Amino acid sequence: MPILDRRHFLSLATLAAAAHTLPASAPAPAVSPGSLKLVFFTDTHIQPELQAGEGTALAMQKIRSLKPDLCIQGGDHCFDLAAVPRDRSLMLLDLYTKTEQTLNGIPIHHVIGNHDVFGRVPSTGVQPADPLYGKKAFEQRFNTKTYRSFDEKGYHIILLDSIQITPEREFDAMIDPVQLAWLAADLAATPAGTPMIVVSHVPLVSAAPQYSLPDDKAAKAAAYQALTNLHGFLVGNARQVIDLFEGHRVIAVLQGHTHINETVFWRDVPYITSGAVSGNWWRGSRWGTPEGFTVLELGAGAVHWRYETYGWKSPEPTPDPLPSIAHPTLSPA
Ligand SMILES: [Zn+2]
16 A cells, blocks of 8 residues: 555545446447446556656556456557667567566557657657558557457447657647548447447547646637647547547547546546656656556446556656746647
8 A cells, every 4th residue: 555645645635536427318238338447547658767667567566456357558658669769669668568467467458659659750760661660569569450449348448549640750649531430430330329438648638738828818829729730739630539429428538648637528528638657757746647547437337437646756756847837838748
């Protein structure tokens, strides 16, 4: 049991359990949904520095003790496959894989994050012809497609790929047209009334820009424009995705990337952004959210969730950056 420090107390007091119950008018699912405990952990950003391997292992020890039915890793497994040389990326992937094995066989599904794109930046020396370039390393290492869906105990779970590599080897946070068409078909093929969970590394919906911006209309407008274009902080074409949810029973959308624990409800859907296992990238809390993960309990047509810390103390903490932000400085996490 971790020691209750100030940050842990705050997490318990202010990030307390939330619940979302389906409207009574929703149609009954084709398959009666059972009970399911799901741990959504995201943004591990593993690396040898700052004892991040030990930190991730401690998080997994806590996850294991909760005995979930399954885990979803929400992206950004390593820091930083996109920007470091090939050998270091391979070392980081090995470190992550070895650490994840401490979950001792709990089923786990992986979602791709912006830092999981192998050799994206030209300065890595990785060529596009490399057999691991881009998303191939993720697909091979985790033996998965970057977007897919599966069914578990009467719930339909959809994992999205919110990272698109541009010809300039930058990335756009968006859901591409081919994936949108797949999503529409996947939703249409799911029996009416089936409760669904959607996962996206980059948030479809978040209020995070509101938390950092100065009370200045011009600055706020400029920052929003920068944040919501097709690059970076939020999924640029989120509305196209959200419109596809209409008429379906999406009971939760799980998101990562910002490292800030928050939930926004829109059209009766909770968009749950989880804090990060790495907190402020292994230097303490980020914008008031300590290192942690989200636990979801599903059953009887309702989903309950809570944010859990796991008692990590950074060996080199820095002050939480939120109080020092005087100007829009959001950048992709
Ligand atoms: Zn990210």
